[in-house]
Structure formats: structure tokens, C-alpha cells
Amino acid sequence: MFNRRTILMAAVAGGIAMSSQAGAQEVGMSSTTTATPMASSLVPVTDAMLRGAGTDAKNWLHSNGSYAQTRYYPGAQINTRNVGKLKPAFVFQTDMLESMETAPIVVDGVMFLTTSYNHVFAINAVTGEEYWEYKHKMGPITTYCCGPNNRGVAVAGGRVFMGTLDAKLVALDARTGKVDWEAQIADPDKGYSETMAPVAVDGKVLIGTNGGEYGIRGFVKAYDQNDGKLLWTFNTIPDKGQEGVWATKDATGRDMHRDIDAEKAALAKDSSFYQTLGGGVWMAPAVDLKTRTVYFVVGNPSPDLYGAIRPGDNLYTDSMVAVDLDHGTYKWHYQYIAHDVWDLDAVSAVILTEAKGVNGKMVEVAIHGGKTGHVYVNDRATGKLIRFSEAMIPQENMWTLPTAQGARMLPGANGGVEWSPMAVNPKLHMVYAANLHQPMTYQVEAAAYPGGSKLWLGGSFKTIASEQQWGRLVAVNLDSGKIAWGVKTPQPLIGGVLATAGDLVFNGEGNGWFKAYDARSGKELWKYSCGAGVNAPAVSYMVNGKQYVAVAAGGNNQIDFKRGNSVFVFALP
Amino acid sequence: MNSRISHHARLTVLLALSALAAPVSAQPAPVGTPPEKAQACAACHTITGNSTNPAYPVLAGQTFRYLYLQLQDFKAGRRYHPSTDPSVATLSSDDILALAQWFSAQKPEPTGFMPDPVKVAAGRKKADEVLCAMCHHGGFTGQNEVPRVAGQHYAYVKKQLEDFRAKRRTNDAGNMTSVASTLTDADIDNLAQYVANLN
Numbered sequence: 001m002f003n004r005r006t007i008l009m010a011a012v013a014g015g016i017a018m019s020s021q022a023g024a025q026e027v028g029m030s031s032t033t034t035a036t037p038m039a040s041s042l043v044p045v046t047d048a049m050l051r052g053a054g055t056d057a058k059n060w061l062h063s064n065g066s067y068a069q070t071r072y073y074p075g076a077q078i079n080t081r082n083v084g085k086l087k088p089a090f091v092f093q094t095d096m097l098e099s100m101e102t103a104p105i106v107v108d109g110v111m112f113l114t115t116s117y118n119h120v121f122a123i124n125a126v127t128g129e130e131y132w133e134y135k136h137k138m139g140p141i142t143t144y145c146c147g148p149n150n151r152g153v154a155v156a157g158g159r160v161f162m163g164t165l166d167a168k169l170v171a172l173d174a175r176t177g178k179v180d181w182e183a184q185i186a187d188p189d190k191g192y193s194e195t196m197a198p199v200a201v202d203g204k205v206l207i208g209t210n211g212g213e214y215g216i217r218g219f220v221k222a223y224d225q226n227d228g229k230l231l232w233t234f235n236t237i238p239d240k241g242q243e244g245v246w247a248t249k250d251a252t253g254r255d256m257h258r259d260i261d262a263e264k265a266a267l268a269k270d271s272s273f274y275q276t277l278g279g280g281v282w283m284a285p286a287v288d289l290k291t292r293t294v295y296f297v298v299g300n301p302s303p304d305l306y307g308a309i310r311p312g313d314n315l316y317t318d319s320m321v322a323v324d325l326d327h328g329t330y331k332w333h334y335q336y337i338a339h340d341v342w343d344l345d346a347v348s349a350v351i352l353t354e355a356k357g358v359n360g361k362m363v364e365v366a367i368h369g370g371k372t373g374h375v376y377v378n379d380r381a382t383g384k385l386i387r388f389s390e391a392m393i394p395q396e397n398m399w400t401l402p403t404a405q406g407a408r409m410l411p412g413a414n415g416g417v418e419w420s421p422m423a424v425n426p427k428l429h430m431v432y433a434a435n436l437h438q439p440m441t442y443q444v445e446a447a448a449y450p451g452g453s454k455l456w457l458g459g460s461f462k463t464i465a466s467e468q469q470w471g472r473l474v475a476v477n478l479d480s481g482k483i484a485w486g487v488k489t490p491q492p493l494i495g496g497v498l499a500t501a502g503d504l505v506f507n508g509e510g511n512g513w514f515k516a517y518d519a520r521s522g523k524e525l526w527k528y529s530c531g532a533g534v535n536a537p538a539v540s541y542m543v544n545g546k547q548y549v550a551v552a553a554g555g556n557n558q559i560d561f562k563r564g565n566s567v568f569v570f571a572l573p
Numbered sequence: 574m575n576s577r578i579s580h581h582a583r584l585t586v587l588l589a590l591s592a593l594a595a596p597v598s599a600q601p602a603p604v605g606t607p608p609e610k611a612q613a614c615a616a617c618h619t620i621t622g623n624s625t626n627p628a629y630p631v632l633a634g635q636t637f638r639y640l641y642l643q644l645q646d647f648k649a650g651r652r653y654h655p656s657t658d659p660s661v662a663t664l665s666s667d668d669i670l671a672l673a674q675w676f677s678a679q680k681p682e683p684t685g686f687m688p689d690p691v692k693v694a695a696g697r698k699k700a701d702e703v704l705c706a707m708c709h710h711g712g713f714t715g716q717n718e719v720p721r722v723a724g725q726h727y728a729y730v731k732k733q734l735e736d737f738r739a740k741r742r743t744n745d746a747g748n749m750t751s752v753a754s755t756l757t758d759a760d761i762d763n764l765a766q767y768v769a770n771l772n
Binding site for chain 2: 140141189306445446447448450451455457458459
């Protein structure tokens, strides 16, 4: 996953991002504010609560709502009939004016939210009063491509877990914000960093890694919730066999114009590159506790555009992967694009739901919204592709190979669906996806591995100034793959979607609008201007019988939407 | 886009200092106490990093991040030069952090380069055309992993551009090898004249 208007900006931004040398940071309050004592209502989060999160209208316990990651809030107090009356209940301002991608977690009326550069706040989810702030003490070296982002915490027991830009996993005491333990996940000097929300499950914390723009070897790791001990590692690039089946077509059957003979010859000469082949995992994995399986998608191979030095399918990049929850062992994979040279990889979180199988019977599926603009519906047990949706945004000249001068192809490297998590309304069998349309040229440039700390794209992506960019919120019928409705937005969409049992769909825009739509028709029912880009996924919860909808408005680094520092919380008057 | 205030602030301070210091003396006082390992570099780069031999690059006032990465590259063999190699190979990551911090905090001094005004003008034109400033910042002051080249030794800059073009130097992740691939000998000469003349 990577994307910039031009390589020039990319190099610059990468450089800036990487050089952060933060000073000492700690838990505390700024000198002008006084902390409110932590609410006594906050109780340890049990495994039963975490498992039942999908039907719990009181709390929002996982970044994507539940282990199935449907982002479907089961309460209907706010619904299509009354959403027009929605008003801000409070606005919480952080001390960090930089992109916000956080999905706030709410436990017993206490909200945990994060900012860029790894600050965590615990606040009262009804009044916005602050309980504590944790400021991560950043190591001297950080390496990351797409902004100093953080997408939120995971909670379990009395702890709050966060991945950091200097590639650590930090466990905080939920009541005080004090560090309980820290684990170094990987070496930031080698291109590793953390922006994703971890997943707390069954005594473990699961976390992937960024770094596909720096020649990492990606992974998902599991840590012990109690002491931060590493329990298992699944490498997203296998020791052997990354070359796969030499697929010539993508998941939709289109020819990818590979020169398989040349690739085979190159592989015979050198196969050591699996160590720097990329394969980041950007979003929280989904978990099926019935089968004890963890599902996630793996991002692009490194370097992004220059494929000649990484012959083969580059497994398991651009794939959905299922592994065993207890041991991290491989179960299956399904690759959408073999030997990707466009960075049209797999980023948005996997969702577990049900859909019609090939024989017309409902089956358990794992779905993914691709940067290609397709929603892919895979069989949860085998990984087999059941169907892919109509393209949600324009596709042109697929798959034109990148050239030294730059070749135009749609979609541009941001998608389609970027990291933005989708949401499902299981009653309607619909999935809602936030899409971008950013025409780009793909330019290749030979480049040797530069060591892990320098942005390694092997070329550049350039937006085409004369071509308009826009976004599209799309509802796809899971049983047919047909688009039920689509709403065009003036700017590319990045941030993610919330669906609710009130048959609503909430989605934010880079221009500051936060909107609610009718889940059936796509009719706009309500909007509120937050004054900065709403580029984070919304969440919903209930305290004292009242439903709230919360969303961060902090703008976006990657597409350069106006920055802010606030979480807006809405309720009916 | 994406700038962090602190970095801008740091850069501005450095520039202000160098502007003040420039006319006063050719051998500035060190800022702070050098790490012990910096003594090994002094023979070629001087203790403040204001090298006087044009084959040895000025390190003073170079960005921290760039110095850090180049030293890591020398150590790992991704960048090679017979002179620097032996002293750098034994440095630990902590040494490299300290050295990069030290040299980046020193004041760069004018090298005393006597430019050819015609070539300088041609070099400026070429630099505008190729958009060098998009990465190196206006006036080649550098930012983070992109080096400061303003006021660097003419001979050194020329050699680097030639090395990038010939792919003798390939630790740049493709950025400079791509830029240099279309430069002529005259372009390189003019660009080196132009940036060496900046301060």
C-alpha cells in the first residue's frame, strides 16, 4: 500500500516521516488541564465480552466492531426516520494536529482514542472529559511511508494495546494509562512500523506490520496479553515457494502480461530476495473462533513497481490468507494479483459474513474490498473465490505494464478501496465500500534494495493533473456482486464506513462532511461539517440508554486532506 | 506537505547560524563536544566536518537523517569508497547515531569555491527544469533523507552525479540514478558549479 501524487513528494514525505526524533514523552495531562478520576464503571473486558461484541449495542470493543469485522452496530435507536435530528453531543480535541485514522474503542462509557505519533487518550464517552493521556516515547529511528498515523487500540482485561511508529507493541493500564509492558516487534531501521489497530483475542494480541515500501519481510505476530511474550510469527513471505503457480491472470481472469520465461530465468539466478519481498499487513485481522482461524490480507511486494528483481507470483503478497489462531500455521491463501507491479494490493480489512455460494445456498465467506475496485467474496473454509463484484470505479487499460516514461492505467495506485474498512448490513446482504478515483501513471525505475530505511518504490506513481479525482461510496449486493447503489463524492474517499441496525450508513469525506445514508437506497439523510477531513471510520455505542456515533476529524496525510485534532460525538437531542 | 514544524525550525536555525558565521571565520568553533569516534574522521573531514580537500564532502550542517543513512550504507557495503570504508565498517548503530548528530549540528563554512558565472546560470536553469528542489528543497538545503548539497565541494558533487549516472553509486533507491540518467557531461558540470556556489 503506497500512494503519492508524485515520486518527488513521496521521497520528500518519506524522508520527513522517517526522521522523527521525538523527545521524552510520558503519561500526563497538559499543565493547563486537570485530569478527572477514571470512571468507576470501567471494568475489565472479558473474553466473553470480546466474543459477543457483534451483538453488544452498549460497547464498541474492536476497531472494526467484532472479530467478524462487519462494522455493523446492532442498535437502532438512531435510524432512517430520526437521523436527520442528529446533533453533536461534544467534541474532544487532542493536542496533535495531524491525520487521524483512529477507530475509538468504547468500554462502559469510557472511550479510548489515538492520534498520530501514538498518543492515546481515555475520555468520558458522554461528556468528553479527559481521564488520561499517554504520549509514546518514540525511539530515535522511525521509518514509515504514509503519515505518522495510528488506527486505534485493542482492549482486553484491564489493558489497552497499541502498535507504535517505532515498531513496538505497548500495553497500557486502562485505568491509568501507565505502561504495563512493551515489546519490540521488529527493527524500525529495516523499514518496520506499526499503524494498525491490534486485535486482542483469547489471551493473545495479534498484529501485522507496515513496510512494503521499504523491502521488509511482512508478518502477523501473536503476543501474550499478560507479559508481551512472542507466541508465534506467520511470515507473509514463505521461506520457500514464493514463486507460486506462475499465474498469468488475475482473480477476475484478466491477463497480466507477465514474461514468465524471463521471470523463471531470473529466479534460477537469484532467489534470495524473499527476505526483502515486502508483504505488509495494514489492517486488523478477522478471527473465527469456531474454527480458530485468523484471516487477513497481505499488501504489495517490494519494490512496488520494479518487478524484474522479484520474479515469481510473490506469495503471499496481494492475497487473502488464513492461519491457525493457536500456532500461526498456514491454512490457505488466495492471491488476487500475482507479481503485482502497480501497488494495487490488498489492504482493507477482511470481513467475515455470509453470502450465496455458487450453488445458491448461503455459505460462510470472507470478503475483501480491493484497490482494484472489486469486492472479492471468498469461501471461508477453502479460500476459493466465489465471486467478485462489478467494478466500483472506472478501470482502463488493465493490466498495462509500467514503463520508464509512465503508463496510464485505471485505477490509480490508491484504489479502489484503500485501507478504509468496509461495513456490512447482514439483513440486507450488502457491503458498503469507500472508493477513490485518482488517475495515475505508473513509472518504473530499476533500483537495488537500499537497506530498509529509504523509500523503495522502484519507480513512481504520478497523478494526472488534467484528470479529475473523486470518490464513490458504493453498496454491493453480496449474493450477486451487483452494485445496489453508488454515491459520487467530490473528493477521493479514505477512512472507512459504519453500518447500523437503524439501516444507516455513515461515511466521512476529506472536505469535512460527515454523512448518513439510507442503507437501502443510498439517499443522503443527514450531514454535518466537521471543519477538517473526516478520514477515519466511525463507531457507535450506548451509554445510559442513549446511542452515540463518534468519528475522528483529523484529515489525511496520504491524500493531504485538511488536518484537524478532534473526535466528534453525535446523539439525538 | 507533511512537514513537521520541529524540522523546519531546526533547519531555519541552522541556516541562520551559517549565514551569521560565514563571513567571520574559516575554522568555526565546534558546537558541543565531539564524540570520540569523530576523531577518526577529522583527518579527512576535519572535526567540524568542514572538509578542505574537495574530494572529501562537507559533513557540517548536513541533515541528521542523511548522514545516519549514508554511514549505515557504508557499513553495510551499499555505498563504497576506498577512503571511508575502513573507519566506518566498525561503527555501531549508536556510534553512527552520535556521529550523525554531531556533524549535522556543526556550522557549514564556505568552501572558497570560485564559480564560473556562465556555468552557474546554466546549472540553475537545468536545476529548475529537472525540479531538483522538489526533493532537495529550495536552495538545495536538504531535508531529512534528502541531503543538503548547497555549498558542497564542486569536485565532490560532480563525482557523485557522474557516479549516479554510471550507476557506480546505487544506494539512492533509484531516485538520483533516475534523475542523473538523462544528464549530459555539460549538465553535470553546470549543476555542480551551481550548487557549489549556493550557501
